[in-house]
Amino acid sequence: MRSKLAEVAYRGLNGVFAVYKPPGMAALQVKTTVQLNLLKDLNSLKQRPLKTMVKILRDTGQTDETKALTVTEVPSLADHPLAIGPRYQDIGIRWLTPLDRMASGIMVMAVEDGTRKLGMLHAAQFPSVYEIKGRLGIATDTFDDTGKVIEKATHHHVTREKIDRVVAAMMRVHQSAMTRFSGVDMQSQEAYELAVRGLLRPSLDKLPPIILRMKCLHFENPDFTIEMECVKEEGAFLRKMAHEIGLEMKSAAVATQVRRISQGPFNLEHALLKKHWKLDYISEAIQICKPLVKKKKVLPYYKMKRTLPEEVFKELKETEAKLDIMKKRTTFLESGDNAS
Structure with a gap:
């Protein structure tokens, strides 16, 4: 894997995978750690050649004035990583359903184009x-x-x-x-x-x-x-x-x-431990999890929104109205305490 080009590895980072979140670690910290590890591994791979630029040079070996200038292509130093920074500086990662800091276990995540599948997975209500x-x-x-x-x-x-x-x-x-x-x-x-x-x-x-x-x-x-x-x-x-x-x-x-x-279809066998939150393991996990997020696998969970009975809607509206009244009362009391 380390011998492949960074571009090839980056194109393979499109899909859904799962990680095992340890307790005491926030979901945002998990996302940031995975993101930084992927960027570090991508930038450590063999990068594409520098872009070229056309340069007109004076040929000092010629005495004839008509042949004193030559056109050539040279690497552009403006495209060098030392000038513009690492090739890969950001990569899109999102989670399906986060865990709070105290909880542990499986967290389903998506990278780059795989994030488009999250809408379907959310609708499936796994x-x-x-x-x-x-x-x-x-x-x-x-x-x-x-x-x-x-x-x-x-x-x-x-x-x-x-x-x-x-x-x-x-x-x-x-x-x-x-x-x-x-x-x-x-x-x-x-x-x-x-x-x-x-x-x-x-x-x-x-x-x-x-x-x-x-x-x-x-x-x-x-x-x-x-x-x-x-x-x-x-x-x-x-x-x-x-x-x-x-x-x-x-x-x-x-x-x-x-x-x-x-x-849903993801279990602990699909979850990567913290020591495996790296490019090679994540790329392999994306390929393993591809069959789990196909439409024929997700659609049995998915169900279009249905019309609920009128009395259920009425009960929900009454509950929401009571909650709004309680929030207004709490805000009023808090404002009175602050004024005093």
Whole structure:
């Protein structure tokens, strides 16, 4: 790979790949690190020749005045990297769905022309699968073990059977919301086929996170591990779910680890470790991931926006109106406090 031309390597950087984000690293830092590594590797490869310029020279070896000038092409020093800087100074990189600083796991990214596929991937609403590790007995203001402890509670009464029942109940509530906001008549054949294939998705963008599947993988008091498949999720929501489980157990709980193990067709096998965020590995990963982003792979997830029942729209508008009133009240109170 190091013997190839930089131009050839750059043309191969068009597509989608996945990286494994370690905890404690911001998504923007991941993007910047990948970007700088690619630029460094591209500039270390063999570059194209310098541009040429036409130059008229005086031939000092000729005495005849008619032959004293000659036209020749010479390399243009204005095109030299020492004059204009490295050949490659910027490269377009975007992510599909970022992870917050505390979370770890797979992050799908696109480079150069591959960023055009992100619109299709966003519309597909790929579900993400997370492993959430929690600990019973304490509650914090950030719902994780790094926050300020605000409560302590007993946890010896919690059993695996109780957690399984609570998790099943929470999943049923979210599945009911999914069927309600999917925009599909639940008595139709289409709804049955989508449900069997696991392709029911919310038909509106402005909806809260929804859990598709949830189960307890491990429990050894006070530690537990939950596997959760969801859409439209955020890091705060995932950590809060561990807190909610603690409350349902008549105890308290915090999330000690949040890890995304898959996103749609992408899983941990496709994710590059930090030591592999380099040109050679990323170019290879783009080729491996090409079949995963073909239309025939993405379209089964994608569903056109449907018309929701009128009463659902009415409920959403009422909720938005209440939120607007609360924001206005908060702004008014804050302005009064600042004035005093």
